[in-house]
Amino acid sequence: EVHLVESGGGLVQPGGSLRLSCAASGFEFRTYSMTWVRQAPGTGLEWISYINSGATSILYADSVRGRFTIARDNAKNSLSLQMNNLRVEDTAVYYCAKSGFDYWGQGILVTVS
């Protein structure tokens, strides 16, 4: 069974940094692309970043480009999102999702205040 578990969220001041992690299990992680999606309180979904299986193709939304860095460790079945220079508007629940959005983690709350 596929499991995606996010960790690393919390409260941070504007301008601060956080690193989110997503632990994957139940599938051959190294062969699938992964994505981060976020959802600000009471609002819709926002795609923020994508990484392919070999980390040779990486994409970012304009809203986070230059501040966020996606990475993966295929040996550890782990996806990460380094978030720097955080802004109040980055406050959201952050989800990691498997290729094709077929599986999602439970989400982790990041509060910038």
Add this chain to the structure above:
Amino acid sequence: QSVLTQPPSASGTPGQGVTISCSGGFSNIGRNHVYWFQQLPGMAPKLLIFRSDQRPSGVPDRFSGSKSVTSASLTISGLRSEDEATYFCGAWDDTDFVFGTGTTLTVL
């Protein structure tokens, strides 16, 4: 700001059918497949439809998707109380993935 527009709300009674629309453009729906997601309150989104009209295993055949040029639709037949949720469409738009504005479905 989302480039895929959905009606903010929809409703139906148990047993009825309801269709939710998703309007986009040539750069997204016009060129790429559409995804549909269901999000129950307080839960992570769940994939309902991929490749515009394909259902993942485990998704009831009451849910169906279609696409025409630059718009897409999600149809739910035989509404059930557990279908009460927010539904989002999504599609790739060049190197961005864009989500719809979301439609909250109420089962009366």
